[in-house]
Amino acid sequence: MIDDPYRDTELVELYDVDNPDGPDRAYYRALAGEIGAEKIIDLGCGTGLLTRSLCTPGRTVIGIDPSATMLDHARKQPGADAVSWILGDAAAIPPTGDADLAISTANAMMHVRPAALPATLAALAAALRPGGTLSFESRQPAYRQWEEWTPDATYGERVIPAGLLREWLVVTEVADGRVVFDAHNVFPDGEDRVYTSVLYFRDEAEFRRELAAAGFADITVAGDWHGGPALDTSRILVFRAARA
Known part of the structure; x- marks a missing residue:
């Protein structure tokens, strides 16, 4: 059984608020249009905000995610049908060999x-x-973004249906590209729901090697959503x- 990494329904309902539509999703939609994709696979689709927006007449869209809680939320949203x-990870991807585009967004590849x-x-x-075509993004390890994830820098308060929610991050481990951090979520009753995440920071060279070994060619890398240099x-x- 796959462990649900986002199993708190009250927090999952905030996911789209915290991750609104922006240049990242615009990039993937434009890419789908550019290549005329008729079948798309979204690995790590989460709540499906981007996934649902990729649906156009005649296009087949498949969303895959290991979180049952996120998929339950996704299925209730407009356009979900x-x-x-x-439900699953990469092992659940149908090996049909006929998809035009596969994507993995929101840095989902960093959880692998x-x-x-x-x-x-x-x-x-x-x-x-x-x-x-395969496309995905990952945080640049040379930028060392985890150094910004301190309690002071990430602390926030907001009102949710349950009342005042206090939030912050604490990095607990950094070693060989592996970064572990705890997300603290303190609810009005004082309960601190702590969720631990593990991210793997990989550089361009490592991804290029792995992509080539998996049978991909014509590999390009940009440093932003507009094609700037990495x-x-x-x-x-x-x-x-591109699949070779």
Whole structure:
């Protein structure tokens, strides 16, 4: 059984508020239009905000996520019936070899363990047609963004249906590209719901090696959502590759 990494319904309902539509989702929608994608796979679709917006007449869209709580939320949203929702990780991707586009957004690829990355990329390749496109983003390790995730810098308060919610992050471990942090969520009754996340920061060279090994070619990397160069000062790395 897959552990649900986002199992708190009260917090999942805040996810789209915290992650509104923006240039990242605009990039993926534009990419789908650019290549004329008729079948799209969204791995790590979460609450499906982007996934649902990719649905157009005649287009098949599949959303896959390991969180049952997030998928339950996604299925209740307007337009959800146009998406085929699948509970699972990369192992659940149908290896049909006919998808035009596969995406993994919101830095979802950073949650994939090093030992699981080859199989994840191989599963994405198996879902794509020859020449099909894969695109995803990941945080640039040289930028060292985890150093900004201090309690003081991330502390916030807001009113939710349950009352006043207080939030902050605490990084507990940094080693060899692996960053572990706790997200504290203190509810009005004083309960602190702490959720631990593990992210794997990989540089451009590592992703290029793994992509090539999984059968991808024509690999390009940008440092922002508008095609700018990937620099050490870039906050993100945006990858695009084609199934060979």
